[in-house]
Amino acid sequence: MVVHYKCPNCGADMAFDSETGLLRCDSCGRTDNIEKMAGEKQPPSGGTVTYDMSEEDKRAAEAAFEKDYEDDKDEDTPAHHATFTGNEATEYHCKNCGAVLITDTQTTATTCNFCGAGVVLSDRLSGSLAPVKVIPFTINKAQAQEAFIKWCKKGRLTPKDFMNADRIKNITGLYVPFWLYDLNGRGEAEATCTRVHTYTRGDWIYTETKYYYVYRKVDLNYLRIPCDASKKMDDSMMDKLEPYHYDNLKDFNMPYLAGYIAEKYDYDDQKLLPRMKERVNSYVENYIRSTISGYTTVSFHRKDINIRQKRADYTLLPVWMVCYDYKQAEHNFAMNGQTGKIVGKPPLSAKRIAAWFLGISTGTFAILRILTMLLGGGLS
Amino acid sequence: MINLIKSKSLLLILFAFALINVVIINSASSNTSASETENNQRIYDKAGLLSTSEYEDLEQLCIEYGEDAGIDIYILTHNDSDSVYPEAYIENFEDTLPVGDRVYFLYDKYRGEIFIEGYGLAETYIHSKRIDLIFDQMMTDLRAKAFYDAFKTYISLSASYMKDDFEINEDHDYSYSSEYQSETEKSNYSNGSESYDYDSYYDEPRTPKEESILTNLWFQIIASLVIGAIVVGTMAYNSGGKMTVQGNNYIDPGHSGLIGRRDQYIRTRVTRVRKPTQNNNSGRGGFNAGGFRGGVSLGGRSHSSGGRKL
Ligand SMILES: [Zn+2]
Ligand SMILES: [Zn+2]
Numbered sequence: 283m284v285v286h287y288k289c290p291n292c293g294a295d296m297a298f299d300s301e302t303g304l305l306r307c308d309s310c311g312r313t314d315n316i317e318k319m320a321g322e323k324q325p326p327s328g329g330t331v332t333y334d335m336s337e338e339d340k341r342a343a344e345a346a347f348e349k350d351y352e353d354d355k356d357e358d359t360p361a362h363h364a365t366f367t368g369n370e371a372t373e374y375h376c377k378n379c380g381a382v383l384i385t386d387t388q389t390t391a392t393t394c395n396f397c398g399a400g401v402v403l404s405d406r407l408s409g410s411l412a413p414v415k416v417i418p419f420t421i422n423k424a425q426a427q428e429a430f431i432k433w434c435k436k437g438r439l440t441p442k443d444f445m446n447a448d449r450i451k452n453i454t455g456l457y458v459p460f461w462l463y464d465l466n467g468r469g470e471a472e473a474t475c476t477r478v479h480t481y482t483r484g485d486w487i488y489t490e491t492k493y494y495y496v497y498r499k500v501d502l503n504y505l506r507i508p509c510d511a512s513k514k515m516d517d518s519m520m521d522k523l524e525p526y527h528y529d530n531l532k533d534f535n536m537p538y539l540a541g542y543i544a545e546k547y548d549y550d551d552q553k554l555l556p557r558m559k560e561r562v563n564s565y566v567e568n569y570i571r572s573t574i575s576g577y578t579t580v581s582f583h584r585k586d587i588n589i590r591q592k593r594a595d596y597t598l599l600p601v602w603m604v605c606y607d608y609k610q611a612e613h614n615f616a617m618n619g620q621t622g623k624i625v626g627k628p629p630l631s632a633k634r635i636a637a638w639f640l641g642i643s644t645g646t647f648a649i650l651r652i653l654t655m656l657l658g659g660g661l662s
Numbered sequence: 663m664i665n666l667i668k669s670k671s672l673l674l675i676l677f678a679f680a681l682i683n684v685v686i687i688n689s690a691s692s693n694t695s696a697s698e699t700e701n702n703q704r705i706y707d708k709a710g711l712l713s714t715s716e717y718e719d720l721e722q723l724c725i726e727y728g729e730d731a732g733i734d735i736y737i738l739t740h741n742d743s744d745s746v747y748p749e750a751y752i753e754n755f756e757d758t759l760p761v762g763d764r765v766y767f768l769y770d771k772y773r774g775e776i777f778i779e780g781y782g783l784a785e786t787y788i789h790s791k792r793i794d795l796i797f798d799q800m801m802t803d804l805r806a807k808a809f810y811d812a813f814k815t816y817i818s819l820s821a822s823y824m825k826d827d828f829e830i831n832e833d834h835d836y837s838y839s840s841e842y843q844s845e846t847e848k849s850n851y852s853n854g855s856e857s858y859d860y861d862s863y864y865d866e867p868r869t870p871k872e873e874s875i876l877t878n879l880w881f882q883i884i885a886s887l888v889i890g891a892i893v894v895g896t897m898a899y900n901s902g903g904k905m906t907v908q909g910n911n912y913i914d915p916g917h918s919g920l921i922g923r924r925d926q927y928i929r930t931r932v933t934r935v936r937k938p939t940q941n942n943n944s945g946r947g948g949f950n951a952g953g954f955r956g957g958v959s960l961g962g963r964s965h966s967s968g969g970r971k972l
Contacts, residue, residue: 439894439901470922485835485958486934493929499922503914524907565909573920625903635894643890650882 297541391544400541511547551594753959793968
């Protein structure tokens, strides 16, 4: 189903406005409070179990996942193929102008290429594919562009002409599918620690080492750790976008997506759990280590850590994707659509790297020479 | 960000100094391994005082008497103007060998001085007072350049003192410096020409001067380049943004915490090492509470000592 937000007053297209957090009509200025548009919420609470597209979609997504992750040389089974074709064949038409909407299997919201109207594909946002939460954009396109240019100028190692930031190919507001995990981590550790004390008596230096047996058990709960569930997004780039502030975390409502691109998840919460466990494992380890203090050395001989998933909410988080053309190569950057934090590898200038390298090396060398002269004077 | 870079480079400089120390220690130990191969030689007659037959005879005596007495008896001679002063010369020689029970006689022909040091059991039995007695027996022969006879006396007396429990020195803590020194030296060396001026060497470095690696120009250049590379490398690595969240960002503080802890004392171990002696003006070596003279080598080995001018 294609959902299109038309202004009840003037008939123009409405879109989500990041400044006010409301659905807004640019032509007449009408605004609607999204949280009160209960009627638009999909699926209706307590909705009937339906045999619908979304289930097919989910199966297709899972099939695609297995293919990519576990055995990409595996031939498509006819069943998979059928599902897939059926899915891709679904054509969506713009309700405004009737043109065919360009979508791929993951698209859940987009804008019409012809008339520019923001549309939401509601059938891909229902059932098990219904997001639970969303953080709406708080940075709009103009602000994103400005922040990006500022960031380019700050780069210490980036080439001069890159810093102009005049070749931004496009900036896309994207709702990236994430799972927000609530996890419980229990850890138990045993260590041998020492306290070392040295003192001098006469001509002897005494080293007194006291050994301790140290035991710690922790019970830790972590809330809403994000993990990106989209295949095409770079995991480490998405991790670096954190933190998101959850005071602006809203119950999902489709109008938030109006005017932006949104995608559905490729991996479900169970598939991503191992990645999450690995991350939380190190959190628990660090916590245990932080409870052991006052010792000179700590050496663990047992660490048992068990991570359990308590909950995972399908959540859409706002990301500005910046595509930048520099010397015939595309550089992709991602910006946290809520905080403005930017990640992505900028091009590096050999000249500027050399300059910094020489500067730091000569500086260090000068310091060493001065120290030598000071110490040398004392020694000879 | 700038602070971060600063603190990082500070760490790196500290790291570079640690590296320098390691290199110094390595180079110090590599200097010394050369002489370990000739382990049965007892006489190093670099001044060429002995004929071949005398040398072979004395080697034989050193080994025979030494085995009987349970120590290794060494004789060193040299005529080297660049060498360190006698006390340190023997110390440096001793430091090249594994820890053991040894007594050394050194004739520094260039300076015209003789010196004896005892290590291990020999430190206890051949203490400074007995060293003086050995010197007394050797002086006539040494002055007459009858080295063969003088060395024979040294070998047999050293071996016999090892079996004499009458007055031994168990205290190897030679920390009392000046008071004892002036007193004992006066009484022992009343005849001026023989008295050995320990003080004259206090200002001398133990080892010939060599440029420290710390001040080595090339080392500093390389260290600076390495530091520059590491700092710029981290800058480049972090240019794409970095992970800024930790477990604390997501922890639920009300429902997290320690549910068990124990810190239990097990045991205490105490070790001790000698304070490293510095090349400072307070002098090295000295006298213990019993008035016995001795010192500590750079390698931390304590020894009895005694010297005279010829
Ligand atoms: Zn309107
Ligand atoms: Zn259209």
